Amino acid sequence: MKKTILFIAGLAFLTFRNQAQTTVTDYDGNIYNTVTIGTQVWMKENLKVTHYRNGDTIPNVTDGTAWGNLIIGEIGAYCNYNNDANNSTTYGRLYNWYAVYDNRNIAPTGWHVPTYTEWTTLTDYLTNNGFGYHGSGDDIAKSMASTAGWDTCTTAGTVGNDQTSNNSSSFTALPGGSRYYYGTFSSIGSGGSWWSSTGIYTGHSWAWKLYSSLNYVFNYDYVRETGFSVRCVMDSVTTKINEINYQNEIKTYPNPANDRVYINCAERQNVKMQIYNVVGECVLQRELSNRTNDIDISSLSKGIYIIKLTGTDWTVQRKLTKA
Numbered sequence: 001m002k003k004t005i006l007f008i009a010g011l012a013f014l015t016f017r018n019q020a021q022t023t024v025t026d027y028d029g030n031i032y033n034t035v036t037i038g039t040q041v042w043m044k045e046n047l048k049v050t051h052y053r054n055g056d057t058i059p060n061v062t063d064g065t066a067w068g069n070l071i072i073g074e075i076g077a078y079c080n081y082n083n084d085a086n087n088s089t090t091y092g093r094l095y096n097w098y099a100v101y102d103n104r105n106i107a108p109t110g111w112h113v114p115t116y117t118e119w120t121t122l123t124d125y126l127t128n129n130g131f132g133y134h135g136s137g138d139d140i141a142k143s144m145a146s147t148a149g150w151d152t153c154t155t156a157g158t159v160g161n162d163q164t165s166n167n168s169s170s171f172t173a174l175p176g177g178s179r180y181y182y183g184t185f186s187s188i189g190s191g192g193s194w195w196s197s198t199g200i201y202t203g204h205s206w207a208w209k210l211y212s213s214l215n216y217v218f219n220y221d222y223v224r225e226t227g228f229s230v231r232c233v234m235d236s237v238t239t240k241i242n243e244i245n246y247q248n249e250i251k252t253y254p255n256p257a258n259d260r261v262y263i264n265c266a267e268r269q270n271v272k273m274q275i276y277n278v279v280g281e282c283v284l285q286r287e288l289s290n291r292t293n294d295i296d297i298s299s300l301s302k303g304i305y306i307i308k309l310t311g312t313d314w315t316v317q318r319k320l321t322k323a
Helices: 066-071 084-091 097-101 116-128
Strands: 023-025 033-039 041-044 178-180 185-187 193-201 206-209 219-225 251-253 260-264 269-278 282-288 292-296 305-312 314-322
Touching: 033 116, 041 116, 084 178, 097 193, 097 206, 116 193, 116 206, 185 193, 193 219, 260 305, 282 292
Parallel strands: none
Antiparallel strands: 023 033, 033 041, 178 185, 178 193, 193 206, 206 219, 251 260, 260 292, 269 282, 269 305, 305 314
16 A cells, blocks of 8 residues: 655646536436535545446446456446445445546536546645645645545544544545445445555556544555445546656656656657646656657756646646755
8 A cells, every 4th residue: 555645736737617516416316516626526425326427327336246346347337335225325325437438428517537637636626725634745635535434543643533623624435335346345344445546557446545543645546346436526627637647658757766767768759748746836857869868857856746737639747856
């Protein structure tokens, strides 16, 4: 498990609607409350929809073996925790990543499943705006978690401790559990997990997690047959960023870096690199060649930066630690 080190970055790259919706309705008629956090508008509830946006049915797969076999053909599916529809009333449904990434769209019109970058924008905002347990730092889990429903924990500052003090951000994260890729269910009450739409390498994608016994949010890569909850974020007014595959396309290394960082553009043409500090100032920029580029960062102070790489029809952002 990897603890996410969270800092604010990239907020200047996205522009969101000034008039935030207070509710949004999916294809099935389910109505979700929403919340504005920083520059983003999020659903306050987990997704429950059983149809794609075009009306096609998302398969409800109850059999555990069949759930694991969905990797064959990369078939999207959903289930209710323990195959009990009553659980979906509170916790929403669990979806594999193939349903999340299907081009028929699982999210309501005007909304989408958040990318890796958008999840990071959320947690960065909370970290840097006093939502930590002690008012600063990345122990922001309580600020995101709902005020009831989590397993009890005796450790101060964790999600499961003094739950009535949770949810200062109004994100209202719910412990909806998960379904393993081999079909069994786990963790309702003790954990909540949410997909991003960003893949990593073949068969794996990013997800974000909260647990009742922890005080921080973390992300990890999971096999795509896993069943997780889904939260949606409102589309930006600007063209949606096209995040290309993190591992297989653009590579940046080492991280942390001292005086030099290397960027392999995977033979892509006309790539512009910009490096931003934590307050959104561009501190370094150059055009990259379609090979491995040697970037001198010796003039930069120690800290966290965002590398923004822009091609003709795509943009990708990477977090960089200058040691």
